Amino acid sequence: MSLLVVGSIALDSVKTPFGERDEILGGSATYFSISASFFTKVSLVAVVGTDFPKKHIELFKKRGLDLDGLEFEKGKTFRWKGNYAYDLNNPNTIYTKLNVFKDFYPAVPVEYKKIPYLFLANIDPHLQLLVLKKVYSPRLVACDSMNFWIQNELKALKRLLKKIGLFVLNDSEAKLISGESNLIKAAKYIFSLGPKRIIIKRGDSGAIFFTDSNKFFCAPAYLIQGIKDPTGAGDTFAGGLMGYLSKSNDLSESGFRKAIIYGTIMASFCVQDFGPNKLLKLKLFDIKRRFTEYKRVTSF
Amino acid sequence: MSLLVVGSIALDSVKTPFGERDEILGGSATYFSISASFFTKVSLVAVVGTDFPKKHIELFKKRGLDLDGLEFEKGKTFRWKGNYAYDLNNPNTIYTKLNVFKDFYPAVPVEYKKIPYLFLANIDPHLQLLVLKKVYSPRLVACDSMNFWIQNELKALKRLLKKIGLFVLNDSEAKLISGESNLIKAAKYIFSLGPKRIIIKRGDSGAIFFTDSNKFFCAPAYLIQGIKDPTGAGDTFAGGLMGYLSKSNDLSESGFRKAIIYGTIMASFCVQDFGPNKLLKLKLFDIKRRFTEYKRVTSF
Numbered sequence: 001m002s003l004l005v006v007g008s009i010a011l012d013s014v015k016t017p018f019g020e021r022d023e024i025l026g027g028s029a030t031y032f033s034i035s036a037s038f039f040t041k042v043s044l045v046a047v048v049g050t051d052f053p054k055k056h057i058e059l060f061k062k063r064g065l066d067l068d069g070l071e072f073e074k075g076k077t078f079r080w081k082g083n084y085a086y087d088l089n090n091p092n093t094i095y096t097k098l099n100v101f102k103d104f105y106p107a108v109p110v111e112y113k114k115i116p117y118l119f120l121a122n123i124d125p126h127l128q129l130l131v132l133k134k135v136y137s138p139r140l141v142a143c144d145s146m147n148f149w150i151q152n153e154l155k156a157l158k159r160l161l162k163k164i165g166l167f168v169l170n171d172s173e174a175k176l177i178s179g180e181s182n183l184i185k186a187a188k189y190i191f192s193l194g195p196k197r198i199i200i201k202r203g204d205s206g207a208i209f210f211t212d213s214n215k216f217f218c219a220p221a222y223l224i225q226g227i228k229d230p231t232g233a234g235d236t237f238a239g240g241l242m243g244y245l246s247k248s249n250d251l252s253e254s255g256f257r258k259a260i261i262y263g264t265i266m267a268s269f270c271v272q273d274f275g276p277n278k279l280l281k282l283k284l285f286d287i288k289r290r291f292t293e294y295k296r297v298t299s300f
Numbered sequence: 301m302s303l304l305v306v307g308s309i310a311l312d313s314v315k316t317p318f319g320e321r322d323e324i325l326g327g328s329a330t331y332f333s334i335s336a337s338f339f340t341k342v343s344l345v346a347v348v349g350t351d352f353p354k355k356h357i358e359l360f361k362k363r364g365l366d367l368d369g370l371e372f373e374k375g376k377t378f379r380w381k382g383n384y385a386y387d388l389n390n391p392n393t394i395y396t397k398l399n400v401f402k403d404f405y406p407a408v409p410v411e412y413k414k415i416p417y418l419f420l421a422n423i424d425p426h427l428q429l430l431v432l433k434k435v436y437s438p439r440l441v442a443c444d445s446m447n448f449w450i451q452n453e454l455k456a457l458k459r460l461l462k463k464i465g466l467f468v469l470n471d472s473e474a475k476l477i478s479g480e481s482n483l484i485k486a487a488k489y490i491f492s493l494g495p496k497r498i499i500i501k502r503g504d505s506g507a508i509f510f511t512d513s514n515k516f517f518c519a520p521a522y523l524i525q526g527i528k529d530p531t532g533a534g535d536t537f538a539g540g541l542m543g544y545l546s547k548s549n550d551l552s553e554s555g556f557r558k559a560i561i562y563g564t565i566m567a568s569f570c571v572q573d574f575g576p577n578k579l580l581k582l583k584l585f586d587i588k589r590r591f592t593e594y595k596r597v598t599s600f
Contacts, residue, residue, distance in 0.1 A: 086481045181386045184525040205505035206520055218520040218598055220506055225484040257600035298518055298598070300557035 001139070002041040002066075003246040005032050006106050006131045007121025007235070009046045009070075013081040014274060016088065018228045024275040025056050026080065028121035028144070031232035034276050035239025035266045036119075037063040038284055040246040043112050045069035045131070049077040049100045059280065068109045073100040088230045088271075089203065090172075108134040117246040119238060122146050125156035132163060140251060142166035142242060144234070150177045162194035168238050170201045188213035199241070199260065201234055209260050211253065219260050222268035222294050229274045233267040236279065240266030265290045301439070302341040303546040305332050306406050306431045307421025307535070309346045309370075313381040314574060316388065318528045324575040325356050326380065328421035328444070331532035334576045335539025335566045336419075337363040338584055340546040343412050345369035345431065349377040349400040359580065368409045373400040388530045389503060390472070408434040417546040419538060422446050425456040432463060440551060442466035442542060444534070450477045462494035468538050470501045488513035499541075499560065501534055509560050511553065519560050522568035522594050529574045533567040536579065540566030565590045 007029030013022045029046045036042045043066040050072060060067060078101035082091035106127055113135050120128040120143035128143055143164050149157050150173060161167060167190065175181055178189035187198050187210040198210040206220040241263030248255055265287060272278045307329030313322045333342045343366040350372060360367060378401035382391035406427055413435050420428040420443035428443055443464050449457050450473060461467060467490065475481055478489035487498050487510040498510040506520040541563030548555055565587060572578045 181388075182525060182527065184523060202505070205502070208523065216523060216597055217600070218523060219600070220518040220520045223484060223508065223516060223518060225482060227482065254600070261600055297516055300517070300519070300554070300561055 001116045001246045001249050002043060003036055003117040003119065003242055004043045004045065004069075004108075004112050004115040004135070004138075005029050005036070005119045005121060005239075005242075006045040006128070007032060007119075007123060008078055008101060009048050009052070010078040010080050010101075011052075012231060012275065013079070013094075014084075014091075014229055014231050015082075016084040016229050017086050019274060021229075021274045023079070025059070026231060026275060027078065028123075028232075028235045031235035031270065031276055031279075032119060032121055032239040032242075033060070033065050034063055034279050035236040035270070036243030036246070037065060038266075038282065038287060039240070039243030039262070040117075041066065042243070043069055043115060045106050045108060045112070047071045047073055047100050047104045049073060049075045052077045063280075069107070069112060071107065073103075075100045082231070084230065088227060091231070106131050116140070117242055118142070119242050120144070120160075121235060121238070122149075125149050125153050125160045129156060129160050132160070139249075140165045140242075140245065142168060142238070144168050144238060145173065147173055147176055158193055161190075164195040166197045166199065167195035168199045168201065168234075168241075170203070170234060174200045183208060184213055184216075187216070197256070201237060203230075203233075207237070207260055207264060209256060211256075217253075217257050217260065219257075219264055220298060222264055222290065223297070224268050224271060227271045230271050231274075232276065233270050236270040236276075237263040237267040239263070261291060261294060262287070265294060301416045301546045301549050302343060303336055303417040303419065303542055304343045304345065304369075304408075304412050304415040304435070304438075305329050305336070305419045305421060305539075305542075306345040306428070307332060307419075307423060308378055308401060309348050309352070310378040310380050310401075311352075312531060312575065313379070313394075314384075314391075314529055314531055315382075316384040316529050317386050319574060321529075321574045323379070325359070326531060326575060327378065328423075328532075328535045331535035331570065331576055331579075332419060332421055332539040332542075333360070333365050334363055334579050335536040335570070336543030336546070337365060338566070338582065338587060339540070339543030339562070340417075341366065342543070343369055343415060345406050345408060345412070347371045347373055347400050347404045349373060349375045352377045363580075369407070369412055371407065373403075375400045382531070384530065388527060391531070406431050416440070416549075417542055418442070419542050420444070420460075421535060421538070422449075425449050425453050425460045429456060429460050432460070439549075440465045440542075440545065442468060442538070444468050444538060445473065447473055447476055458493055461490075464495040466497045466499065467495035468499045468501065468534075468541075470503070470534060474500045483508060484513055484516075487516070497556070501537060503530075503533075507537070507560055507564060509556060511556075517553075517557050517560065519557075519564055520598060522564055522590065523597070524568050524571060527571045530571050531574075532576065533570050536570040536576075537563040537567040539563070561591060561594060562587070565594060
């Protein structure tokens, strides 16, 4: 089954203890779609400026993305610059220049409206709601968010969460939205806002999938030696997860668990190089091999 | 097979966001032996002062501990006081009063010298070396340590690690001793110091077992809602681990993996109440049930 994503495409400038890159391909929709494209057909709703390098468009095409929903607006592409310290946790943002993304009003092409799997990447919850209005009851709607929207657009975010099948967020966001430092308690609160399932991402501590505040699945991260750049790991996780779900069309507990492992594995590849570089070099074989390896290092 | 532990017995005063307790039973050897006693016969080498409450001795006896190696010295028992913030990570130590522990010179009763499993809990590495000299080549020697010894007695610690079958330490200690922020790289360095196997404990992010810097096993923590006091969780983990290994006498990869899960589960009980309270209320049935539950929440 096919998969629709709405999110950002950016040019990122990133500095980590392991190197520095200027104006490389980035954005939530970018990481998500490249990751998901290993599993299923992905359609993209996003915006770039007229300065967006053609080579990136070629690269999207090479990954088989449907770009009918990609808009080219006069002006500059969204830009982000950030630095990471040794712990590689939250980056220190140097600047965020929204540029054409500032007036982004997602148009959903008619042929996209029946797509059964929808991912609303981290953008203004008003826009996430808008997209949701335009599509015909997808089989699974998942969304991400971030601290900024929790702090500034909580009302819209709460309206959105009522309609969500899977809410993917990280641990600091879960603590912020719930006011609880314990993740089980945080999940309990978040369920009260409406989403049917929750995944709390914990960076190199793995992910927890909740179907109920008493029913969860814990997946450790895949341990990696040569981490170069954590940017996009969360969106890559979501891409692997939603890509695998779209392919299998299996929304059972065991289907979700497998999908979470595929998400975990895609994220582990992502951090091994700057931007989506490592993802772009992958073969399906590499992914399957790491899945087997993951099973080996976690089973008892 | 039986198990010998050398470590501290203390009276702890603890404050967490969930309550406060004064002068409750604590110490590395205490948590370790109570935890291990659910699996095997545990012999204790430690020291207490003449002020040590008799009720605690009764409690040790109730858990079947062999106390021939427990010394009663004139003076006060070792005391520790600490506060935890909401994140429940490293406590803020208010005081450490070594008291009789200051001149602790562990004597190993003759009948203990042949015990095949030995755990050298976190004490001065000179004392750990001394105990190791006194015993007759145990089947497995495991040890713990802490930042203080890494910073102040590194030479002795390095001498000790050459003779160790299993080194159990937490992630901040692994980073400190190796100077590496990546845990695989940290393990690689620690292996160069001599230990045959390494377990890096990561608190609520679980544990990693290394048999080689390229061969590891990842175990997530067991997710707990009502955490009251994390004191002793690491020693309780080690107790469950070594207790299970002594019982099974299975030092294969799969034997270690199971032992690590039992350690994880014992630690998850420990944090549910102040001091070793929850551990003392357990039945073997509770432990087995949580093992099954752990399997359910981690398998895919």
